[in-house]
Amino acid sequence: MIKNYLKINPEVASALADNRPVVALESTIISHGMSFPKNVETALAVEQAVRAAGAIPATIALMDGKICIGLSKEEITLLGKTGLAVTKCSRRDFPFILTRKRMGATTVAATMIAAALAGIRIFATGGIGGVHREGQFNLDISADLQELARTNVAVISAGAKAILDLPLTLEYLETHGVPVVGYQTDWFPAFYTRNSGLKVDYRVDDATEMAEILKTKWTLGLDGGIIVGNPIPEAFEMGKDIIDAAIEEALAKAKQKNIKGKDLTPFLLGAVEAETGGRSLDSNIQLVLNNARVAGEIAKAYYNKS
Numbered sequence: 001m002i003k004n005y006l007k008i009n010p011e012v013a014s015a016l017a018d019n020r021p022v023v024a025l026e027s028t029i030i031s032h033g034m035s036f037p038k039n040v041e042t043a044l045a046v047e048q049a050v051r052a053a054g055a056i057p058a059t060i061a062l063m064d065g066k067i068c069i070g071l072s073k074e075e076i077t078l079l080g081k082t083g084l085a086v087t088k089c090s091r092r093d094f095p096f097i098l099t100r101k102r103m104g105a106t107t108v109a110a111t112m113i114a115a116a117l118a119g120i121r122i123f124a125t126g127g128i129g130g131v132h133r134e135g136q137f138n139l140d141i142s143a144d145l146q147e148l149a150r151t152n153v154a155v156i157s158a159g160a161k162a163i164l165d166l167p168l169t170l171e172y173l174e175t176h177g178v179p180v181v182g183y184q185t186d187w188f189p190a191f192y193t194r195n196s197g198l199k200v201d202y203r204v205d206d207a208t209e210m211a212e213i214l215k216t217k218w219t220l221g222l223d224g225g226i227i228v229g230n231p232i233p234e235a236f237e238m239g240k241d242i243i244d245a246a247i248e249e250a251l252a253k254a255k256q257k258n259i260k261g262k263d264l265t266p267f268l269l270g271a272v273e274a275e276t277g278g279r280s281l282d283s284n285i286q287l288v289l290n291n292a293r294v295a296g297e298i299a300k301a302y303y304n305k306s
């Protein structure tokens with residue numbers, strides 16, 4: 001039974017049972033997205049931001065043969081300290097990591113799967129995976145995009161990093177019927193910068209309307225997620241030239257080292273951070289906090305109870 005694989009912490013379980021707002025949070029951002037101790041500090045601050053918005057946070061990871069929904073401070077610290085030695089898990093990895101009782105950090109795709117199993121509909125992260133540069137030749141397309149096409153969870157993110165091919169990413173999402181919303185913007189955000197220069201399908205200005213749109217989609221049986229693109233706050237936006245140069249350097253290094261598959265995204269994230277002397281990390285933290293806040297507000301409107 002699925003239930004045997006789920007370990008939902010009591011606070012989250014009771015919120016779900018009472019139809020109170022819950023926000024799912026991923027753990028690959030902790031193990032592979034940032035380094036210790038900033039990763040742990042950020043993960044805890046993100047949980048606080050969800051609480052401040054009036055929702056219950058549920059950070060998700062695989063541990064001891066269970067899909068854990070809602071982690072303790074100790075579990076978050078363990079993930080953060082173990083870092084890259086934790087297995088980065090997407091859809092394909094669940095059966096192996098659970099059977100072998102290994103520790104697994106969930107990507108956007110895996111967090112969507114786990115959230116849906118637990119009955120959580122709203123999920124906040126930093127940036128989603130997408131179609132990599134030259135994706136039309138190397139077919140490196142994140143499993144996040146397929147998951148968004150099939151699993152009923154709304155993903156609040158600051159868009160996707162320009163390490164990816166953003167136009168191809170949006171084309172792929174359109175083909176698979178995944179709506180891309182700009183939250184208080186007409187433009188798809190590019191993570192460190194507010195505007196990728198690419199238009200979103202729909203602009204939505206408030207949490208209440210966003211919640212209604214989600215209910216309408218799922219009531220109609222139109223399975224799949226929605227991307228809610230929430231741009232980085234202006235004060236923390238990076239200069240486009242600085243970030244573009246760092247990304248070009250990172251991409252060149254990855255090519256030279258022949259980094260491929262699931263290692264590519266963490267490698268590029270680390271290389272960009274190193275190139276910008278940690279400045280990108282501050283922006284990264286601030287945009288995740290902002291996404292947690294907006295996700296909390298959408299969850300409150302969706303569950304209509306606090």
Ligand code: PSU
Pocket residue numbers: 026028029032033106107108109126127128129130141142143144161191261262263264265266269
């Ligand atoms: N993009 C970021 N930060 C991240 C990730 C992506 O800006 O931490 C992580 C997320 O967990 C995402 C995963 O789901 O990388 C995508 O990896 P891949 O490209 O291998 O599918």
Ligand code: MN
Pocket residue numbers: 140141142143261262264
């Ligand atoms: Mn990939």
